[in-house]
Amino acid sequence: MASFGFLLLLSFLAFCSAASFAFASNATLPYEEVEALKDIAKTLGKYDWDFSIDPCNKEGAGNWRTPAGPTYGTNVTCDCTYANNSVCHVTYITLIGQNLSGTLPPKLVNLTYLQTVNLAGNYLNGTIPKEWGIFSNLSSIFLQVNRLTGPIPIELANITTLELLDLGFNEFYGNLPPELGNLSKIEGLGLSSNNFTGELPTEFAKLTALKEFYINDNQFSGRIPDYIQNWISLEQMTMVGSGLSGPIPSRIFLPLENLTVLQISDLSGPDSTFPQLNETTSLRRLILRSCNINGTLPDYLINMSSLWILDLSFNKLSGPIPDSSENISSYIYLTGNLLTGPLPEPRSHRAMDLSYNNLTIESQAECRKTKTRNLFASSSTGNNSKPYFCVDTEGCSTTSKLTSILCISPNKLWWTPSFV
Ligand SMILES: *[C@@H]1O[C@H](CO)[C@@H](O)[C@H](O)[C@H]1NC(C)=O
Numbered sequence: 001m002a003s004f005g006f007l008l009l010l011s012f013l014a015f016c017s018a019a020s021f022a023f024a025s026n027a028t029l030p031y032e033e034v035e036a037l038k039d040i041a042k043t044l045g046k047y048d049w050d051f052s053i054d055p056c057n058k059e060g061a062g063n064w065r066t067p068a069g070p071t072y073g074t075n076v077t078c079d080c081t082y083a084n085n086s087v088c089h090v091t092y093i094t095l096i097g098q099n100l101s102g103t104l105p106p107k108l109v110n111l112t113y114l115q116t117v118n119l120a121g122n123y124l125n126g127t128i129p130k131e132w133g134i135f136s137n138l139s140s141i142f143l144q145v146n147r148l149t150g151p152i153p154i155e156l157a158n159i160t161t162l163e164l165l166d167l168g169f170n171e172f173y174g175n176l177p178p179e180l181g182n183l184s185k186i187e188g189l190g191l192s193s194n195n196f197t198g199e200l201p202t203e204f205a206k207l208t209a210l211k212e213f214y215i216n217d218n219q220f221s222g223r224i225p226d227y228i229q230n231w232i233s234l235e236q237m238t239m240v241g242s243g244l245s246g247p248i249p250s251r252i253f254l255p256l257e258n259l260t261v262l263q264i265s266d267l268s269g270p271d272s273t274f275p276q277l278n279e280t281t282s283l284r285r286l287i288l289r290s291c292n293i294n295g296t297l298p299d300y301l302i303n304m305s306s307l308w309i310l311d312l313s314f315n316k317l318s319g320p321i322p323d324s325s326e327n328i329s330s331y332i333y334l335t336g337n338l339l340t341g342p343l344p345e346p347r348s349h350r351a352m353d354l355s356y357n358n359l360t361i362e363s364q365a366e367c368r369k370t371k372t373r374n375l376f377a378s379s380s381t382g383n384n385s386k387p388y389f390c391v392d393t394e395g396c397s398t399t400s401k402l403t404s405i406l407c408i409s410p411n412k413l414w415w416t417p418s419f420v
Pocket residue numbers: 024025026
């Protein structure tokens with residue numbers, strides 16, 4: 001069997017090149033994998049891999065491994081411990097942010113030992129090759145931020161070793177194949193910002209290894225499924241503008257002890273009361289924005305010590321805002337509800353948006369009590385229901401006073417967008 005080292009030797013002899021190759025070991029990459037890499041490069045549009053350098057060489061790797069940042073990087077890595085350290089196989093390919101404008105290579109499967117492929121942040125178009133279904137060692141596929149399209153091929157469901165699949169920020173469409181429910185090892189599924197339609201398949205109830213599930217910005221239909229309560233390892237879930245409708249099943253989060261990020265927004269469907277989150281005590285970020293939630297705010301929320309961002313804007317929450325018993329520092333967004341009663345003590349938050357509610361605010365002086373609250377139109381005056389514009393104009397220039405929304409709270413530059 002020919003090998004990478006053998007090829008190099010041939011070219012050395014043929015061209016009498018003066019170049020010398022410092023091989024770290026005698027282990028070699030099989031000829032089939034070298035040929036596959038050439039084919040893969042052509043399909044992707046990767047033109048600067050230097051095939052005169054052994055990609056498995058741990059040291060001088062040329063363009064096979066370049067310095068990486070969060071949005072770019074090249075890394076081809078081999079495992080050279082096969083057959084008594086005499087044979088290498090490519091196990092890892094990362095080509096992030098390389099301006100690749102080709103398509104996904106079906107020949108990737110000829111790298112039969114491949115565990116990770118990461119082609120995020122390129123301009124790749126076309127569809128996911130059905131051929132990829134025969135991968136038998138692959139654990140991670142990252143294709144986010146490309147121009148890929150088509151439905152998810154049913155064949156992907158045959159890669160039962162898959163743990164991470166990120167297809168976010170592409171132009172994929174169609175229904176999710178129910179067969180994906182067979183990916184029993186899947187821990188991360190990223191489908192955000194595509195054009196997926198249809199309901200979440202009932203077979204997804206079996207995805208009990210899931211830790212992260214992202215379906216923001218899609219065209220799904222149907223209700224948020226009850227079976228999410230089976231995903232007991234879930235740590236992060238975001239369904240911001242997913243197309244799914246409510247109500248949020250009340251008890252689905254009770255078993256999810258490790259949930260730290262829960263973000264849901266823009267649900268259609270009937271009103272319902274606040275879902276039970278009293279057992280998910282590790283929550284750091286809770287966004288239930290425009291979810292048709294009525295009834296009162298649960299007392300335990302304000303005291304969740306790990307909570308950093310709480311956004312319950314644009315619901316139908318009524319009743320008073322519970323006071324915190326201790327100093328916690330979170331950003332709290334309650335704008336656009338029907339909350340009543342007095343202003344809460346400032347200690348329960350770092351910053352609080354209470355605009356567009358129905359609180360009892362007695363005076364302009366109270367509006368100024370703290371600079372960490374946006375109280376614009378947070379109160380209606382006495383017996384008429386006109387909003388009381390609780391506006392802090394300190395620091396506004398005379399000309400812009402009250403004319404610009406930005407000037408309403410010139411000292412409130414702490415405002416952070418809640419969807420970061
Ligand atoms: C490479 O092979 C040569 C001869 O076959 C041997 O002497 C040498 O120890 C080997 N080197 C390594 C790093 O295995």
